[in-house]
Each structure stands twice: as structure tokens, then as C-alpha cells.
Amino acid sequence: MRLKAGGIMKMKLEENLRDSYEYTIKLFKSIGRLVALIILNIIPIVNFIVTGYFAKVIKESPGSTDPPRLEKYGELWIDGAKVFAVTIVYMIVPIILIAIGAASMIMAGIFMPMIGLGIMGSILMVAGIILAFIITIIAIMAIAHMVKVGKLGSAFDFNAILSKIKAVGWGNYMLWIIILFAISLVLSGISFIPYIGWIITLIISPIFMVFIGRSTANV
Numbered sequence: 001m002r003l004k005a006g007g008i009m010k011m012k013l014e015e016n017l018r019d020s021y022e023y024t025i026k027l028f029k030s031i032g033r034l035v036a037l038i039i040l041n042i043i044p045i046v047n048f049i050v051t052g053y054f055a056k057v058i059k060e061s062p063g064s065t066d067p068p069r070l071e072k073y074g075e076l077w078i079d080g081a082k083v084f085a086v087t088i089v090y091m092i093v094p095i096i097l098i099a100i101g102a103a104s105m106i107m108a109g110i111f112m113p114m115i116g117l118g119i120m121g122s123i124l125m126v127a128g129i130i131l132a133f134i135i136t137i138i139a140i141m142a143i144a145h146m147v148k149v150g151k152l153g154s155a156f157d158f159n160a161i162l163s164k165i166k167a168v169g170w171g172n173y174m175l176w177i178i179i180l181f182a183i184s185l186v187l188s189g190i191s192f193i194p195y196i197g198w199i200i201t202l203i204i205s206p207i208f209m210v211f212i213g214r215s216t217a218n219v
Contacts, residue, residue, distance in 0.1 A: 105125070
């Protein structure tokens with residue numbers, strides 16, 4: 001840790017990642033809780049509980065030293081639904097671009113003469129992915145701000161969100177985003193392992209969410 005002007009404690013990136021790792025592996029101290037998170041994460045809509053647990057990690061960190069207990073499922077579900085809603089609002093345009101792009105490429109594959117449609121689809125998909133990454137830069141801090149303040153509207157208080165990123169430092173913040181993105185890509189690649197990849201992904205997903213929640217709160 002190092003002291004900034006104004007007395008604000010700022011955690012270095014390597015300290016953040018190490019702390020987040022040490023915090024996350026404590027999930028394995030309670031196998032029952034871990035198994036419950038994995039099972040809940042598999043069930044659509046019900047998995048909002050796991051997203052709510054992710055929000056609870058952010059809310060209690062960095063003050064807590066252990067992952068929170070898995071309890072008050074109704075509250076967790078509501079918090080998870082809020083995080084999901086905010087994510088959809090932020091990502092609706094990239095989702096539409098990627099969906100249209102994918103559909104265009106599929107149509108071009110079915111009807112070979114429609115080469116132009118395939119090119120347009122590729123452009124739309126790339127544009128959607130780039131836009132999604134740019135929006136993620138703001139969305140992660142927006143969700144953290146909403147969780148900490150406890151109000152849904154706080155996720156769209158852009159002055160407060162941008163001021164928090166500025167306090168962290170855009171360079172440090174972007175480096176952190178890139179590292180998390182790289183880890184996400186590696187974990188996503190696991191899903192392509194034949195036969196067992198999807199099972200491993202289901203197991204890893206809630207664990208990684210806890211890691212991201214802790215790391216986000218540290219930032």
C-alpha cells in the first residue's frame with residue numbers, strides 16, 4: 001500500500017491481484033458453500049443469486065478478510081438482478097451489433113453469393129466487440145459504485161464514476177482492466193476442451209466472479 005496526497009490509501013496492482021487470489025481461495029474452506037454457488041450458477045434466473053453474491057463481495061471488501069456467508073438468498077437475488085439489469089443497459093448496443101453481425105455472417109454462409117453480407121456482418125461484430133470493451137471500462141466501476149452506494153441510479157452517476165476512475169489513475173485502471181480481460185480469455189478457452197471443458201467452466205465461473213468482485217473493491 002502507498003499513501004496518496006489527501007491521505008487516500010492506494011493498493012498497487014500486484015498487491016491487489018495477490019490479495020484477491022488469497023481471498024478467493026478461502027472459498028475452498030467451505031466446500032458446501034462452494035458447491036452451492038456452482039449449482040446455483042447453473043440454473044437460469046436462479047443464478048442471479050450468484051451475481052448477488054458477487055455484489056456482496058464488493059460491498060464487504062476490502063474491509064473483510066474472508067468471502068461472505070451464503071445466506072439471505074432473496075436479497076442476493078435482488079442485488080444480482082440489479083447488476084444484471086445495469087449490465088444489459090450498458091451493453092444493449094454492443095449486444096445488438098454482435099447479434100446482427102453474427103446473423104449476417106450465418107446468412108452469408110448459407111447463401112454463398114451474399115459475400116457483401118458476410119463482410120458487413122464481420123464489421124458489425126468487430127465494432128460490437130470493440131464497443132463492448134470500451135463500455136466495460138465504465139460499466140465495471142459503475143456496478144461497483146452502485147453496490148457501494150446501494151442505489152440503482154448510482155450506476156449512471158457518470159460524474160462520480162469517472163471521478164473514481166480518475167482517482168485510481170486511468171493508466172493503472174486500464175492496465176487492471178486488460179489483465180482481467182486476459183485472464184477471462186484464458187478461462188473462456190477452457191470451455192473449448194472436448195467433453196469436460198464446459199464442466200470446468202461451470203465450476204470456475206463463480207470462483208472467478210468472487211476474484212473479480214474482490215479485485216474491483218480493492219481498486
